[in-house]
Amino acid sequence: MTSVSEIVIGIDGGGTGCRVSIVDADGRVLGAARGGAANFTSDPVSTKRNITLAVHEAAAKAGLGSDDLMRASVHAGVAGVLSTSDAEAIAHALPFHSCTVTDDQVTTVAGALGGRTGVVISIGTGSFVAFATNEGTRFIGGWGLQLGDQASGAWLGRAALQRCALAQDGLVEPSDLTNRLMSRLGPKPRDVIAFARNASASDFAALAPDVLDAADAGDINGRHVVQDALAYLEVCLDRISLAKDDIICLTGGLGPRFAAWLRPRTQAEIVPPAGTALDGAIWLAREKYKEWKCNS
Amino acid sequence: MTSVSEIVIGIDGGGTGCRVSIVDADGRVLGAARGGAANFTSDPVSTKRNITLAVHEAAAKAGLGSDDLMRASVHAGVAGVLSTSDAEAIAHALPFHSCTVTDDQVTTVAGALGGRTGVVISIGTGSFVAFATNEGTRFIGGWGLQLGDQASGAWLGRAALQRCALAQDGLVEPSDLTNRLMSRLGPKPRDVIAFARNASASDFAALAPDVLDAADAGDINGRHVVQDALAYLEVCLDRISLAKDDIICLTGGLGPRFAAWLRPRTQAEIVPPAGTALDGAIWLAREKYKEWKCNS
Numbered sequence: 001m002t003s004v005s006e007i008v009i010g011i012d013g014g015g016t017g018c019r020v021s022i023v024d025a026d027g028r029v030l031g032a033a034r035g036g037a038a039n040f041t042s043d044p045v046s047t048k049r050n051i052t053l054a055v056h057e058a059a060a061k062a063g064l065g066s067d068d069l070m071r072a073s074v075h076a077g078v079a080g081v082l083s084t085s086d087a088e089a090i091a092h093a094l095p096f097h098s099c100t101v102t103d104d105q106v107t108t109v110a111g112a113l114g115g116r117t118g119v120v121i122s123i124g125t126g127s128f129v130a131f132a133t134n135e136g137t138r139f140i141g142g143w144g145l146q147l148g149d150q151a152s153g154a155w156l157g158r159a160a161l162q163r164c165a166l167a168q169d170g171l172v173e174p175s176d177l178t179n180r181l182m183s184r185l186g187p188k189p190r191d192v193i194a195f196a197r198n199a200s201a202s203d204f205a206a207l208a209p210d211v212l213d214a215a216d217a218g219d220i221n222g223r224h225v226v227q228d229a230l231a232y233l234e235v236c237l238d239r240i241s242l243a244k245d246d247i248i249c250l251t252g253g254l255g256p257r258f259a260a261w262l263r264p265r266t267q268a269e270i271v272p273p274a275g276t277a278l279d280g281a282i283w284l285a286r287e288k289y290k291e292w293k294c295n296s
Numbered sequence: 297m298t299s300v301s302e303i304v305i306g307i308d309g310g311g312t313g314c315r316v317s318i319v320d321a322d323g324r325v326l327g328a329a330r331g332g333a334a335n336f337t338s339d340p341v342s343t344k345r346n347i348t349l350a351v352h353e354a355a356a357k358a359g360l361g362s363d364d365l366m367r368a369s370v371h372a373g374v375a376g377v378l379s380t381s382d383a384e385a386i387a388h389a390l391p392f393h394s395c396t397v398t399d400d401q402v403t404t405v406a407g408a409l410g411g412r413t414g415v416v417i418s419i420g421t422g423s424f425v426a427f428a429t430n431e432g433t434r435f436i437g438g439w440g441l442q443l444g445d446q447a448s449g450a451w452l453g454r455a456a457l458q459r460c461a462l463a464q465d466g467l468v469e470p471s472d473l474t475n476r477l478m479s480r481l482g483p484k485p486r487d488v489i490a491f492a493r494n495a496s497a498s499d500f501a502a503l504a505p506d507v508l509d510a511a512d513a514g515d516i517n518g519r520h521v522v523q524d525a526l527a528y529l530e531v532c533l534d535r536i537s538l539a540k541d542d543i544i545c546l547t548g549g550l551g552p553r554f555a556a557w558l559r560p561r562t563q564a565e566i567v568p569p570a571g572t573a574l575d576g577a578i579w580l581a582r583e584k585y586k587e588w589k590c591n592s
Contacts, residue, residue, distance in 0.1 A: 082486045082489075083486065140465045140466075140467070141465065143461040143485070143488075143489055143492075144489050144492060144493055146454060146457075146492040146493065146495070147454075147457050147458050147460075147461045147488065147489065147492045148458065148461045148462075158442060158443075161442075161443050162443050162444065164443075165439040165443045165444045166444075169436045169437065169532075170436075170535055171436070171531055171532065171535060189439070190378040190379065192439075192443065193378075193439055193440050193443065196439075196440060196442040196443045197440055197442065199442070235467055236465075236467065239466055239467060
């Protein structure tokens with residue numbers, strides 16, 4: 001029989017849903033569950049409830065009781081965790097004796113690198129760059145669309161619409177991309193203005209695949225937008241001193257699209273992510289367990 | 297006694313309030329009034345009500361009755377008028393037989409140029425560039441902060457906060473400006489992120505005077521932001537062919553601040569605006585009256 005002290009639980013909470021996985025010391029999944037949205041800034045009450053429900057569902061599947069959960073080693077990476085007090089509020093709501101909580105950037109990096117050192121470039125609706133060394137992890141970006149999120153899906157979509165505006169005003173050449181976006185969201189400028197005024201980051205990000213496809217096809221405006229995004233990523237990489245064995249992982253829905261555009265010497269370091277943010281949560285929970293075992 | 301057919305009424309409607317002025321054929325003010333906010337896109341009902349109330353107040357001061365108003369020559373420039381149907385909705389709500397309605401960009405240009413040809417660069421919370429010839433007026437910009445409004449107060453404030461984010465991430469040098477803004481809105485990055493997430497265009501624009509002051513004082517980040525703004529304005533001016541007597545007017549709360557930064561050959565054409573958007577509305581109403589008189 002498995003000792004309960006070897007139960008490791010990973011939790012991944014994001015704006016579209018949360019996932020819980022319970023594994024044993026060998027990484028075998030004992031139980032898993034999915035739940036509702038878990039962005040602590042947007043909705044703290046639902047976040048705590050949805051994660052708690054998913055934990056209990058996964059525990060039931062694994063045949064674990066509350067005593068087992070109390071002694072599990074747990075890490076949760078939750079979107080919208082901005083402070084220690086946010087993390088504590090989530091930890092206190094969960095049925096564990098001890099549970100570490102971070103934002104989901106930390107678990108994304110842990111999952112992608114799986115214990116190795118190097119860089120994670122995460123590009124989904126938002127974006128960030130992280131540099132993990134043996135001394136710790138430095139995060140760049142993650143400021144949101146108004147202040148940053150350069151190269152993110154939302155940023156790419158919005159930048160393409162900005163090219164539409166410039167093209168309409170005769171300040172840059174129109175192209176297939178700008179014509180297509182104007183037809184899709186306009187056709188009149190006021191329609192595009194109305195779209196942009198009310199658009200969420202996700203609404204802008206929905207345009208990003210078209211922008212990347214256009215850039216791949218040589219569209220002048222698509223390329224302009226992607227070149228601006230790449231210029232930012234290269235500045236980030238220039239500020240980072242890679243060691244010999246450091247790897248670069250491109251994560252998020254759009255990250256891998258950038259591989260072919262990056263500088264050859266950057267491309268040479270790129271490896272596929274080792275795992276997801278949920279894998280990262282499990283990895284961090286297990287590290288914590290190992291540390292506890294060493295010290296006990 | 298003044299003939300009622302010579303009554304000219306100008307109306308200026310903007311997001312912070314509306315103004316009505318009733319003048320005679322010689323430009324003497326017979327009555328004037330101020331009223332509440334009048335942005336048709338934001339709040340069509342209040343816009344129509346606030347303008348109507350101000351019209352009746354100005355008419356009462358001028359001692360005019362409803363018959364006089366019915367025969368007045370009227371132009372209204374109202375913020376947030378995006379279509380012919382918007383303009384008609386406002387015109388129908390007002391107690392005039394005939395009233396032309398445009399957005400406030402048209403009256404801003406008419407007021408600034410006062411019948412001359414040339415360029416108006418309007419920089420307040422938002423921005424636009426207009427080029428008026430004898431054949432008509434071409435408008436550039438006015439796409440709103442998400443898609444454009446380059447060089448506007450909101451754009452300058454947001455761009456300065458973007459420099460703060462880059463400085464915090466070690467991607468550009470911090471400066472007095474970025475340090476001051478971080479102290480004011482932060483000091484922690486998450487405070488600045490929270491501010492930016494909820495900030496209106498006016499909130500960002502409130503930071504613009506600091507940005508321009510910093511640029512004047514040689515601050516590296518202030519200058520970077522202003523140079524980006526100027527690059528856009530110069531591209532707009534490059535697309536415009538000025539004739540010999542064409543003038544350039546810098547309007548809006550921040551427009552005049554850019555005079556000293558523009559190219560010398562641009563500076564040479566700059567003259568102070570002839571008048572305000574309310575003056576522009578009166579000017580357009582009078583032109584309409586003259587035209588009507590010629591044709592009758």
